[in-house]
Amino acid sequence: MSEPFLQLRSVSKSFGGVRALAGVSLDVEQGECHALVGENGAGKSTLGKVLAGIHVPDRGEILLDGRLLTLRGPADAVAAGVGMVHQELAFCPDLSVAENLALGRYPRRLRFLVDRAAMTERAQALLARIGCDLDVSRPMRTLTTGQEQMVQIAAALGTGARILIFDEPTSSLSEGEAERLFELIAGLKAEGVTMIYISHRMPEVFRLCDRITVLRDGERVGTVPAAATGQDQLVRMMIGRPLEEYFPRHLATSSERVLLRVAGLSSPGRFSGVSFELREGEILGCAGLVGAGRSDVATALFGLDRRATGQVELDGRALPLGRPREAMRRGLALVPEDRKRQGLILMMGGRHNYSLATLDRLSRFGLVRRALERREAERSFRELDVRTPSLDAPVAGLSGGNQQKVVLAKWLARDSRVLIADEPTRGVDVGAKAAIHGLLDRLAQRGVGILLISSELPELLHLSTRILVMREGRLAGELSRQQASQESLLRLMAQGSRAG
Ligand SMILES: Nc1ncnc2c1ncn2[C@@H]1O[C@H](COP(=O)(O)OP(=O)(O)OP(=O)(O)O)[C@@H](O)[C@H]1O
Ligand SMILES: [Mg+2]
Known part of the structure; x- marks a missing residue:
C-alpha cells in the first residue's frame, strides 16, 4: 500500500x-x-x-x-x-x-x-x-x-x-x-x-x-x-439533521397594485430601455448572464447611477433617480451583489453593520437606542443563524457566508415596500439558503414587492411569480411561472449573444 x-x-x-x-x-x-x-x-x-x-x-x-x-x-x-x-x-x-x-x-x-x-x-x-x-x-x-x-x-x-x-x-x-x-x-x-x-x-x-x-x-x-x-x-x-430544502412556496397570486413602475430606464453603455412593473406581494425574478446588466439596473433603481435616465414610480409617485437616501426613505431596499465592497464595513462589528440600514428607525433624538438595536440584531441573526463570536466581533473575521448573512439581516430589517435582492444566497450554506428563501417568501406574503436577481435558475424558478430575462443591457423577454423552465430561460438568456 x-x-x-x-x-x-x-x-x-x-x-x-x-x-x-x-x-x-x-x-x-x-x-x-x-x-x-x-x-x-x-x-x-x-x-x-x-x-x-x-x-x-x-x-x-x-x-x-x-x-x-x-x-x-x-x-x-x-x-x-x-x-x-x-x-x-x-x-x-x-x-x-x-x-x-x-x-x-x-x-x-x-x-x-x-x-x-x-x-x-x-x-x-x-x-x-x-x-x-x-x-x-x-x-x-x-x-x-x-x-x-x-x-x-x-x-x-x-x-x-x-x-x-x-x-x-x-x-x-x-x-x-x-x-x-x-x-x-x-x-x-x-x-x-x-x-x-x-x-x-x-x-x-x-x-x-x-x-x-x-x-x-x-x-x-x-x-x-x-x-x-x-x-x-x-x-x-x-x-446534522435532514433538511426540507424547499419549503412549500406560497402560490398566492399577487395583488394588482403596482408598487414599482419602471419605464425606459437607461444608462449609457450599460443598459437601455428597461421597462417593467412590480406588484404588491410579487417576487419578480430576473435572469441573465453575468454582464447582462441586471446589477446595473438594480443599482440605478436604488439611485446609485448618476447617469441613469428614465421614469421610476414607487407606490404611485415619481422617484427621482440618483438619490439613494430618498429611495431608502421611500421604502426601497437593495441587497447589493458585491457585498464586500458595498454592503459591509469590515472593521465594524456585526451589530453596528446591522444597524447602519436602520439608523433612522432605531434612533430617537439622533441617538441610536442601543438596547433596541441589540435586541433586533440578536433576533435577526438568530433567524438567519449568523455564526459570530459576539454581536460586536468585527465582520472581517467571519466566514464568507456569515458575512453575507449580516448584510442580508441588515437589509431585511428595514420596513421596505420594495426589496431588490441581488444574488441573495450567493455563498451561503444549504440551511441558510432555505432560511433566506423562507424569509423572502414571508416578506412577499406581507405585501413587499421583491425583485430577485439570481444566477441560480432553480432558485428563480422556485420563488418567482414571473421572470424577466436580460441580455446585453436589454430586456430580452418575460416568462410566466408556467412558461418558465431551465431550458426556456437559458434560450432567452443566450439567444444571439454571439452570432446575431
Ligand atoms: N481571520 C479570522 N479572524 C477571526 N476569525 C476567523 C478568521 N478566519 C476565520 N475565522 C473564523 O473561523 C471559523 C471558520 O471560518 P471559515 O472561513 O474557515 O469557514 P468556511 O467553512 O469557509 O465558511 P463559509 O462557507 O461561510 O465560507 C469561523 O467561525 C470564522 O468566523
Ligand atoms: Mg469560506
Whole structure:
C-alpha cells in the first residue's frame, strides 16, 4: 500500500477564542478532486488557507508524498507545489495580465531592463496551457471574474503547482464561464493535478469530485465517495439533521397594485430601455448572464447611477433617480451583489453593520437606542443563524457566508415596500439558503414587492411569480411561472449573444 499523497494529521487552528479547525485529519490521493463541504463557518476556507501557507496551524502536521511539510508562509506552499485560487482579487488591478503573471520574476535583459517581449510570450504560453486566449496587455481590472480566475490558475500552474485549491470558484461566474472551468478541471485532473474543491453547490460537487469531506464546527464529520452518496445524505452530514430544502412556496397570486413602475430606464453603455412593473406581494425574478446588466439596473433603481435616465414610480409617485437616501426613505431596499465592497464595513462589528440600514428607525433624538438595536440584531441573526463570536466581533473575521448573512439581516430589517435582492444566497450554506428563501417568501406574503436577481435558475424558478430575462443591457423577454423552465430561460438568456 502506498502512502496517501497529501495527509493532514490533527490540524488545529484558532482565531482568538474561535476554533476554526479542531484536530482535522484527512487524506487526499494524487490526481483526485476532493471536495470540502459544510455549513458557513465550518472551517473550509481555513483548511484551504492552512494548505496554502496563509494560516500557520496551531497544532498538527501536513505530509506531502510522505514528507513533513513546514509551511511558514505562502512562499513555502508555492515551493511545495500548492496553489490556491482565491475569491478575492489576488492581483494588482492596474498592472497588465502579463505583468501580474510575471510578478516577482520579470525576465531581465542586461541585468536590469525588463524584457517585455519575453514577459508577454511567457504570459501567453501560461494561458495557452489552459486553453485561454486573452490579450495579456490588458490591465487586470478590466477582466471579468472568470478571466481573472483563469489568470490565477495559469499563475499557479506556472509556478509548478501540483495541488490546486479552489474556494467557491463558481460563485460569481456566469453559466458559460463555470462550464469552461469545469472542463479545465477535468483536463487538469487527467494530467494528474490534485484538486481540493470548496463549494456550497451540490450539483458541481457531485459532477467534479471523486470524494467529499464534510466539515462541521471545525471537525471532520466524514469522507464519502461521491458516486455512492446521495445529496440528502450529504446535507444530513453537513447540518446534522435532514433538511426540507424547499419549503412549500406560497402560490398566492399577487395583488394588482403596482408598487414599482419602471419605464425606459437607461444608462449609457450599460443598459437601455428597461421597462417593467412590480406588484404588491410579487417576487419578480430576473435572469441573465453575468454582464447582462441586471446589477446595473438594480443599482440605478436604488439611485446609485448618476447617469441613469428614465421614469421610476414607487407606490404611485415619481422617484427621482440618483438619490439613494430618498429611495431608502421611500421604502426601497437593495441587497447589493458585491457585498464586500458595498454592503459591509469590515472593521465594524456585526451589530453596528446591522444597524447602519436602520439608523433612522432605531434612533430617537439622533441617538441610536442601543438596547433596541441589540435586541433586533440578536433576533435577526438568530433567524438567519449568523455564526459570530459576539454581536460586536468585527465582520472581517467571519466566514464568507456569515458575512453575507449580516448584510442580508441588515437589509431585511428595514420596513421596505420594495426589496431588490441581488444574488441573495450567493455563498451561503444549504440551511441558510432555505432560511433566506423562507424569509423572502414571508416578506412577499406581507405585501413587499421583491425583485430577485439570481444566477441560480432553480432558485428563480422556485420563488418567482414571473421572470424577466436580460441580455446585453436589454430586456430580452418575460416568462410566466408556467412558461418558465431551465431550458426556456437559458434560450432567452443566450439567444444571439454571439452570432446575431
Ligand atoms: N481571520 C479570522 N479572524 C477571526 N476569525 C476567523 C478568521 N478566519 C476565520 N475565522 C473564523 O473561523 C471559523 C471558520 O471560518 P471559515 O472561513 O474557515 O469557514 P468556511 O467553512 O469557509 O465558511 P463559509 O462557507 O461561510 O465560507 C469561523 O467561525 C470564522 O468566523
Ligand atoms: Mg469560506
